[in-house]
Amino acid sequence: MFSLNNLLRPHILTLTPYSSARDEYTGTEGVFLDANENPLGSATQGDYNRYPDPHQGAIKHRLAPIKGVRPTQIFLGNGSDEPIDLLVRATCTPGKDSILIMPPTYGMYEVSAAVNDVTIVKVPLTPDFQVDVDAVLAAINENTKLIWLCSPNNPSGNLLQADAIRTILETASQSLVIVDEAYIDFADTPSWTSELDNFPNLVVLQTFSKAWGLAALRLGMCFASEELIGVLNKIKPPYNISAPTQTLALEALTHEADKNNMVSQILSERQQLADNLLSLPIVQVVHPSDANFLLVHFVDAYATFGYLIEQQVIVRDRSKVKLCDGCLRISVGTSAENKRLIEVLQQMPESPSLTDLPLGTGEEATKPELVSSATKFL
Numbered sequence: 001m002f003s004l005n006n007l008l009r010p011h012i013l014t015l016t017p018y019s020s021a022r023d024e025y026t027g028t029e030g031v032f033l034d035a036n037e038n039p040l041g042s043a044t045q046g047d048y049n050r051y052p053d054p055h056q057g058a059i060k061h062r063l064a065p066i067k068g069v070r071p072t073q074i075f076l077g078n079g080s081d082e083p084i085d086l087l088v089r090a091t092c093t094p095g096k097d098s099i100l101i102m103p104p105t106y107g108m109y110e111v112s113a114a115v116n117d118v119t120i121v122k123v124p125l126t127p128d129f130q131v132d133v134d135a136v137l138a139a140i141n142e143n144t145k146l147i148w149l150c151s152p153n154n155p156s157g158n159l160l161q162a163d164a165i166r167t168i169l170e171t172a173s174q175s176l177v178i179v180d181e182a183y184i185d186f187a188d189t190p191s192w193t194s195e196l197d198n199f200p201n202l203v204v205l206q207t208f209s210k211a212w213g214l215a216a217l218r219l220g221m222c223f224a225s226e227e228l229i230g231v232l233n234k235i236k237p238p239y240n241i242s243a244p245t246q247t248l249a250l251e252a253l254t255h256e257a258d259k260n261n262m263v264s265q266i267l268s269e270r271q272q273l274a275d276n277l278l279s280l281p282i283v284q285v286v287h288p289s290d291a292n293f294l295l296v297h298f299v300d301a302y303a304t305f306g307y308l309i310e311q312q313v314i315v316r317d318r319s320k321v322k323l324c325d326g327c328l329r330i331s332v333g334t335s336a337e338n339k340r341l342i343e344v345l346q347q348m349p350e351s352p353s354l355t356d357l358p359l360g361t362g363e364e365a366t367k368p369e370l371v372s373s374a375t376k377f378l
Protein backbone atom coordinates (compact mmCIF):
# COMPACT_ATOMS: atom_id res chain seq x y z
CA MET A 1 0.00 0.00 0.00
CA PHE A 2 1.24 3.43 -0.95
CA SER A 3 1.70 5.81 1.96
CA LEU A 4 2.52 9.42 1.22
CA ASN A 5 3.50 9.95 4.85
CA ASN A 6 6.20 7.25 4.58
CA LEU A 7 7.51 8.90 1.46
CA LEU A 8 7.78 12.45 2.79
CA ARG A 9 10.74 13.68 4.81
CA PRO A 10 9.66 13.71 8.46
CA HIS A 11 10.12 17.45 8.94
CA ILE A 12 7.93 18.20 5.90
CA LEU A 13 5.04 16.40 7.59
CA THR A 14 5.14 18.72 10.58
CA LEU A 15 6.15 21.92 8.78
CA THR A 16 4.03 25.01 9.33
CA PRO A 17 3.85 26.86 6.00
CA TYR A 18 4.21 30.61 5.61
CA SER A 19 0.80 32.17 5.75
CA SER A 20 0.59 35.08 3.32
CA ALA A 21 -1.62 38.14 3.60
CA ARG A 22 -3.64 36.78 0.68
CA ASP A 23 -4.11 33.49 2.57
CA GLU A 24 -5.45 35.18 5.67
CA TYR A 25 -7.95 37.42 3.90
CA THR A 26 -9.28 36.15 0.56
CA GLY A 27 -11.95 38.75 -0.21
CA THR A 28 -11.49 41.08 -3.17
CA GLU A 29 -13.36 44.16 -1.88
CA GLY A 30 -12.05 46.49 0.78
CA VAL A 31 -9.19 48.72 1.84
CA PHE A 32 -6.08 46.57 1.62
CA LEU A 33 -3.53 47.62 4.19
CA ASP A 34 -2.27 44.14 4.99
CA ALA A 35 0.58 43.33 2.56
CA ASN A 36 2.85 46.40 2.62
CA GLU A 37 2.22 46.97 -1.09
CA ASN A 38 2.56 50.35 -2.79
CA PRO A 39 -0.97 51.82 -2.83
CA LEU A 40 -0.13 54.41 -5.53
CA GLY A 41 0.63 52.12 -8.44
CA SER A 42 3.67 50.81 -10.30
CA ALA A 43 6.86 52.47 -11.56
CA THR A 44 5.95 51.35 -15.08
CA GLN A 45 2.83 51.17 -17.20
CA GLY A 46 0.26 48.70 -15.92
CA ASP A 47 -0.85 47.80 -12.43
CA TYR A 48 1.52 45.39 -10.76
CA ASN A 49 1.49 46.81 -7.26
CA ARG A 50 -0.65 44.08 -5.69
CA TYR A 51 0.59 40.56 -4.90
CA PRO A 52 -0.87 37.85 -7.16
CA ASP A 53 -3.22 35.02 -6.15
CA PRO A 54 -0.92 32.56 -4.33
CA HIS A 55 -3.10 29.61 -5.38
CA GLN A 56 -3.71 30.63 -9.02
CA GLY A 57 -7.39 29.75 -8.62
CA ALA A 58 -8.57 31.21 -11.94
CA ILE A 59 -6.05 29.26 -14.04
CA LYS A 60 -6.69 26.00 -12.20
CA HIS A 61 -10.43 26.47 -12.63
CA ARG A 62 -10.02 26.87 -16.40
CA LEU A 63 -7.28 24.25 -16.76
CA ALA A 64 -9.03 21.45 -14.83
CA PRO A 65 -11.74 20.68 -17.42
CA ILE A 66 -9.22 20.91 -20.28
CA LYS A 67 -7.03 18.33 -18.58
CA GLY A 68 -9.83 16.19 -17.15
CA VAL A 69 -8.66 16.61 -13.55
CA ARG A 70 -9.93 18.39 -10.45
CA PRO A 71 -8.44 21.82 -9.58
CA THR A 72 -7.15 20.28 -6.33
CA GLN A 73 -5.02 17.87 -8.40
CA ILE A 74 -3.09 20.75 -10.02
CA PHE A 75 0.08 22.45 -8.85
CA LEU A 76 1.52 25.32 -10.91
CA GLY A 77 5.21 26.14 -10.77
CA ASN A 78 7.78 28.61 -12.03
CA GLY A 79 8.43 26.36 -15.03
CA SER A 80 8.55 22.59 -14.63
CA ASP A 81 11.81 23.24 -12.84
CA GLU A 82 9.96 24.23 -9.69
CA PRO A 83 7.88 21.06 -9.19
CA ILE A 84 10.96 18.99 -10.15
CA ASP A 85 12.90 20.63 -7.33
CA LEU A 86 10.03 20.61 -4.82
CA LEU A 87 9.44 16.88 -5.35
CA VAL A 88 13.09 16.18 -4.53
CA ARG A 89 13.05 18.40 -1.46
CA ALA A 90 9.75 17.02 -0.16
CA THR A 91 10.79 13.37 -0.35
CA CYS A 92 14.58 12.92 -0.39
CA THR A 93 16.74 13.18 2.71
CA PRO A 94 20.26 14.10 1.51
CA GLY A 95 22.81 11.36 2.08
CA LYS A 96 20.08 8.76 2.56
CA ASP A 97 17.48 8.72 -0.19
CA SER A 98 17.86 8.50 -3.94
CA ILE A 99 16.16 9.21 -7.23
CA LEU A 100 16.20 6.96 -10.29
CA ILE A 101 16.63 8.32 -13.82
CA MET A 102 16.89 6.60 -17.21
CA PRO A 103 19.51 8.21 -19.45
CA PRO A 104 19.49 9.60 -22.00
CA THR A 105 16.89 11.94 -20.54
CA TYR A 106 16.14 15.51 -19.48
CA GLY A 107 18.97 17.02 -17.45
CA MET A 108 17.01 18.80 -14.73
CA TYR A 109 16.11 15.64 -12.74
CA GLU A 110 19.78 15.00 -12.15
CA VAL A 111 20.63 18.65 -11.50
CA SER A 112 17.86 19.02 -8.93
CA ALA A 113 19.01 15.91 -7.09
CA ALA A 114 22.63 17.06 -7.22
CA VAL A 115 21.77 20.54 -5.88
CA ASN A 116 20.00 18.85 -2.98
CA ASP A 117 22.88 16.38 -2.39
CA VAL A 118 20.63 13.46 -3.24
CA THR A 119 21.98 10.20 -4.75
CA ILE A 120 21.19 9.60 -8.43
CA VAL A 121 20.72 6.01 -9.62
CA LYS A 122 20.94 5.63 -13.40
CA VAL A 123 19.34 2.79 -15.33
CA PRO A 124 19.91 3.49 -19.02
CA LEU A 125 17.14 3.12 -21.55
CA THR A 126 17.53 0.24 -24.01
CA PRO A 127 19.22 1.04 -27.35
CA ASP A 128 15.79 1.71 -28.87
CA PHE A 129 15.16 4.24 -26.07
CA GLN A 130 12.64 2.17 -24.10
CA VAL A 131 12.49 1.41 -20.37
CA ASP A 132 14.53 -1.58 -19.20
CA VAL A 133 11.79 -2.62 -16.79
CA ASP A 134 13.64 -5.53 -15.14
CA ALA A 135 16.74 -3.39 -14.55
CA VAL A 136 14.63 -0.58 -13.10
CA LEU A 137 12.78 -2.90 -10.73
CA ALA A 138 16.09 -4.49 -9.69
CA ALA A 139 17.57 -1.06 -8.94
CA ILE A 140 14.87 0.28 -6.63
CA ASN A 141 14.85 -0.11 -2.87
CA GLU A 142 13.20 1.52 0.14
CA ASN A 143 15.31 4.65 -0.34
CA THR A 144 14.22 5.18 -3.96
CA LYS A 145 11.82 8.07 -3.51
CA LEU A 146 11.43 9.30 -7.07
CA ILE A 147 11.44 7.45 -10.39
CA TRP A 148 11.65 9.84 -13.36
CA LEU A 149 10.16 8.88 -16.71
CA CYS A 150 10.09 11.28 -19.62
CA SER A 151 7.52 10.45 -22.30
CA PRO A 152 7.91 11.59 -25.04
CA ASN A 153 11.54 11.47 -23.98
CA ASN A 154 14.00 14.30 -24.41
CA PRO A 155 16.43 13.96 -26.27
CA SER A 156 15.31 10.79 -28.11
CA GLY A 157 11.83 12.12 -28.97
CA ASN A 158 9.89 8.85 -28.56
CA LEU A 159 7.06 7.85 -26.26
CA LEU A 160 7.91 5.27 -23.62
CA GLN A 161 5.82 2.10 -23.79
CA ALA A 162 2.69 2.42 -21.67
CA ASP A 163 2.98 -1.18 -20.41
CA ALA A 164 6.42 -0.44 -18.99
CA ILE A 165 5.20 2.67 -17.20
CA ARG A 166 2.20 0.77 -15.85
CA THR A 167 4.39 -2.05 -14.51
CA ILE A 168 6.63 0.45 -12.73
CA LEU A 169 3.63 2.28 -11.26
CA GLU A 170 2.24 -1.01 -9.96
CA THR A 171 5.49 -2.48 -8.67
CA ALA A 172 7.29 0.58 -7.30
CA SER A 173 4.36 1.30 -5.03
CA GLN A 174 6.51 2.99 -2.37
CA SER A 175 8.03 5.51 -4.78
CA LEU A 176 6.60 8.44 -6.64
CA VAL A 177 6.61 7.68 -10.37
CA ILE A 178 6.81 10.92 -12.31
CA VAL A 179 5.90 10.97 -15.98
CA ASP A 180 7.22 14.17 -17.58
CA GLU A 181 4.90 14.92 -20.50
CA ALA A 182 6.40 18.22 -21.64
CA TYR A 183 5.85 17.11 -25.27
CA ILE A 184 2.54 15.26 -24.87
CA ASP A 185 0.66 17.64 -27.21
CA PHE A 186 2.82 16.44 -30.11
CA ALA A 187 2.16 12.76 -29.38
CA ASP A 188 -0.76 10.70 -30.59
CA THR A 189 -1.64 9.23 -27.20
CA PRO A 190 -3.65 10.16 -24.12
CA SER A 191 -1.98 11.75 -21.11
CA TRP A 192 -1.28 9.73 -17.95
CA THR A 193 -3.42 12.28 -16.12
CA SER A 194 -6.37 9.96 -16.85
CA GLU A 195 -4.77 7.41 -14.47
CA LEU A 196 -4.32 9.73 -11.50
CA ASP A 197 -7.26 8.27 -9.61
CA ASN A 198 -5.90 4.73 -10.12
CA PHE A 199 -2.33 5.35 -8.96
CA PRO A 200 -1.72 7.41 -5.80
CA ASN A 201 2.04 7.28 -6.59
CA LEU A 202 1.61 8.84 -10.06
CA VAL A 203 2.77 12.39 -10.79
CA VAL A 204 2.40 13.94 -14.27
CA LEU A 205 4.35 17.00 -15.37
CA GLN A 206 3.34 19.18 -18.29
CA THR A 207 4.34 22.69 -19.30
CA PHE A 208 3.17 25.83 -21.06
CA SER A 209 6.67 26.15 -22.58
CA LYS A 210 6.31 23.94 -25.64
CA ALA A 211 2.96 23.46 -27.45
CA TRP A 212 1.37 26.53 -25.83
CA GLY A 213 4.29 28.67 -26.93
CA LEU A 214 4.76 30.37 -23.56
CA ALA A 215 8.31 29.45 -22.59
CA ALA A 216 9.08 33.04 -21.55
CA LEU A 217 6.28 33.08 -18.97
CA ARG A 218 7.79 30.16 -16.99
CA LEU A 219 4.72 28.12 -16.12
CA GLY A 220 4.82 24.40 -15.41
CA MET A 221 1.97 22.07 -14.48
CA CYS A 222 2.12 19.22 -12.03
CA PHE A 223 -0.81 16.82 -11.65
CA ALA A 224 -1.01 14.39 -8.74
CA SER A 225 -3.17 13.26 -5.84
CA GLU A 226 -4.83 15.99 -3.82
CA GLU A 227 -2.65 14.99 -0.83
CA LEU A 228 0.63 15.40 -2.71
CA ILE A 229 -0.51 18.67 -4.31
CA GLY A 230 -1.28 19.88 -0.78
CA VAL A 231 2.29 19.15 0.26
CA LEU A 232 3.75 20.99 -2.75
CA ASN A 233 1.54 23.98 -1.98
CA LYS A 234 2.77 23.93 1.60
CA ILE A 235 6.46 24.13 0.67
CA LYS A 236 6.39 26.40 -2.39
CA PRO A 237 7.30 30.08 -2.19
CA PRO A 238 3.95 31.78 -1.51
CA TYR A 239 3.72 33.92 -4.66
CA ASN A 240 5.52 31.61 -7.09
CA ILE A 241 3.51 32.57 -10.20
CA SER A 242 3.61 36.26 -11.15
CA ALA A 243 0.44 38.19 -11.94
CA PRO A 244 1.37 38.83 -15.61
CA THR A 245 2.04 35.11 -16.04
CA GLN A 246 -1.31 34.25 -14.49
CA THR A 247 -3.16 36.78 -16.66
CA LEU A 248 -1.49 35.66 -19.90
CA ALA A 249 -1.84 31.93 -19.18
CA LEU A 250 -5.51 32.40 -18.37
CA GLU A 251 -5.92 34.23 -21.66
CA ALA A 252 -4.06 31.48 -23.57
CA LEU A 253 -6.35 28.83 -22.10
CA THR A 254 -9.28 30.47 -23.88
CA HIS A 255 -7.40 29.99 -27.16
CA GLU A 256 -6.80 26.27 -27.03
CA ALA A 257 -7.69 26.03 -30.72
CA ASP A 258 -4.74 28.29 -31.57
CA LYS A 259 -2.45 25.94 -29.66
CA ASN A 260 -3.91 22.97 -31.52
CA ASN A 261 -3.41 24.71 -34.86
CA MET A 262 0.22 25.39 -34.09
CA VAL A 263 0.70 21.76 -33.04
CA SER A 264 -0.78 20.58 -36.37
CA GLN A 265 1.55 22.85 -38.31
CA ILE A 266 4.57 21.70 -36.33
CA LEU A 267 3.61 18.05 -36.87
CA SER A 268 3.37 18.51 -40.62
CA GLU A 269 6.69 20.41 -40.62
CA ARG A 270 8.21 17.60 -38.54
CA GLN A 271 7.29 15.04 -41.19
CA GLN A 272 8.66 17.14 -44.01
CA LEU A 273 11.83 17.94 -42.12
CA ALA A 274 12.41 14.25 -41.38
CA ASP A 275 11.91 13.35 -45.04
CA ASN A 276 14.24 16.11 -46.21
CA LEU A 277 16.93 15.21 -43.70
CA LEU A 278 16.78 11.58 -44.80
CA SER A 279 17.47 12.57 -48.39
CA LEU A 280 20.86 13.97 -47.35
CA PRO A 281 23.85 11.63 -47.66
CA ILE A 282 25.33 13.04 -44.42
CA VAL A 283 22.31 11.80 -42.44
CA GLN A 284 22.29 8.19 -41.31
CA VAL A 285 19.23 7.93 -39.09
CA VAL A 286 16.32 10.18 -38.20
CA HIS A 287 14.88 8.71 -35.05
CA PRO A 288 11.10 8.46 -34.90
CA SER A 289 9.67 11.43 -32.98
CA ASP A 290 6.54 11.96 -30.90
CA ALA A 291 7.75 15.45 -29.98
CA ASN A 292 8.59 18.78 -31.65
CA PHE A 293 12.19 17.87 -32.34
CA LEU A 294 14.18 15.20 -34.15
CA LEU A 295 17.19 13.27 -32.94
CA VAL A 296 19.33 12.88 -36.03
CA HIS A 297 22.37 10.66 -36.48
CA PHE A 298 24.90 12.27 -38.80
CA VAL A 299 27.92 10.70 -40.46
CA ASP A 300 30.02 13.35 -38.69
CA ALA A 301 27.98 15.07 -35.98
CA TYR A 302 30.93 17.11 -34.71
CA ALA A 303 31.75 18.61 -38.10
CA THR A 304 28.08 19.16 -38.90
CA PHE A 305 27.41 20.94 -35.62
CA GLY A 306 30.40 23.26 -36.10
CA TYR A 307 29.49 23.98 -39.71
CA LEU A 308 25.88 24.78 -38.77
CA ILE A 309 27.06 27.24 -36.13
CA GLU A 310 29.26 28.94 -38.74
CA GLN A 311 26.11 29.27 -40.86
CA GLN A 312 24.23 30.63 -37.82
CA VAL A 313 21.95 27.64 -37.60
CA ILE A 314 21.96 26.51 -33.99
CA VAL A 315 21.05 22.95 -33.07
CA ARG A 316 21.77 20.94 -29.92
CA ASP A 317 24.81 18.69 -29.86
CA ARG A 318 23.79 15.47 -28.08
CA SER A 319 26.65 13.39 -29.47
CA LYS A 320 28.34 13.02 -26.07
CA VAL A 321 25.10 11.84 -24.43
CA LYS A 322 24.58 8.18 -23.59
CA LEU A 323 23.11 6.18 -26.52
CA CYS A 324 23.17 9.35 -28.67
CA ASP A 325 26.61 8.95 -30.28
CA GLY A 326 26.77 10.93 -33.49
CA CYS A 327 23.45 12.65 -32.85
CA LEU A 328 22.26 16.23 -33.03
CA ARG A 329 18.88 17.28 -31.68
CA ILE A 330 16.99 19.57 -34.02
CA SER A 331 13.88 21.49 -33.01
CA VAL A 332 11.21 21.71 -35.69
CA GLY A 333 11.23 25.34 -36.83
CA THR A 334 9.00 27.35 -39.13
CA SER A 335 8.75 26.27 -42.72
CA ALA A 336 11.35 28.91 -43.68
CA GLU A 337 13.70 27.91 -40.86
CA ASN A 338 13.52 24.24 -41.77
CA LYS A 339 14.13 25.10 -45.40
CA ARG A 340 17.16 27.14 -44.44
CA LEU A 341 18.54 24.26 -42.37
CA ILE A 342 18.18 21.82 -45.26
CA GLU A 343 19.72 24.25 -47.78
CA VAL A 344 22.68 24.86 -45.53
CA LEU A 345 23.18 21.13 -44.96
CA GLN A 346 22.98 20.46 -48.71
CA GLN A 347 25.81 22.94 -49.20
CA MET A 348 28.03 21.51 -46.49
CA PRO A 349 31.51 20.81 -47.89
CA GLU A 350 32.41 17.14 -47.64
CA SER A 351 34.08 16.45 -44.35
CA PRO A 352 37.23 14.30 -44.24
CA SER A 353 35.41 11.53 -42.43
CA LEU A 354 32.95 11.29 -45.30
CA THR A 355 35.60 11.11 -48.02
CA ASP A 356 37.72 8.75 -45.91
CA LEU A 357 35.02 6.12 -45.90
CA PRO A 358 36.07 3.15 -48.01
CA LEU A 359 34.15 3.03 -51.25
CA GLY A 360 32.34 0.00 -52.49
CA THR A 361 32.45 -1.91 -49.22
CA GLY A 362 28.88 -1.11 -48.49
CA GLU A 363 29.97 0.81 -45.41
CA GLU A 364 29.55 4.26 -46.87
CA ALA A 365 26.32 3.19 -48.44
CA THR A 366 24.52 2.98 -45.12
CA LYS A 367 21.28 3.96 -46.69
CA PRO A 368 19.51 6.65 -44.75
CA GLU A 369 16.08 5.56 -43.68
CA LEU A 370 13.62 6.20 -40.94
CA VAL A 371 14.16 3.37 -38.52
CA SER A 372 11.87 2.41 -35.72
CA SER A 373 14.67 0.94 -33.69
CA ALA A 374 17.96 2.57 -32.87
CA THR A 375 19.65 -0.85 -32.89
CA LYS A 376 19.88 -0.39 -36.65
CA PHE A 377 22.83 1.94 -36.37
CA LEU A 378 24.37 0.68 -33.17
Ligand SMILES: *Cc1c(COP(=O)(O)O)cnc(C)c1O
Nearest residue numbers: 079080081106154182207209220
Ligand atom coordinates in the same frame (compact mmCIF):
# COMPACT_ATOMS: atom_id res chain seq x y z
C1 LIG B 1 11.30 21.63 -22.12
C2 LIG B 1 11.08 20.59 -21.09
C3 LIG B 1 10.40 20.88 -19.90
C4 LIG B 1 9.85 22.24 -19.66
O1 LIG B 1 10.52 22.91 -18.70
P1 LIG B 1 9.91 24.34 -18.24
O2 LIG B 1 10.71 24.59 -17.00
O3 LIG B 1 8.46 24.12 -17.95
O4 LIG B 1 10.13 25.29 -19.33
C5 LIG B 1 10.20 19.88 -18.99
N1 LIG B 1 10.62 18.63 -19.23
C6 LIG B 1 11.26 18.30 -20.36
C7 LIG B 1 11.67 16.91 -20.60
C8 LIG B 1 11.53 19.27 -21.32
O5 LIG B 1 12.20 18.94 -22.42
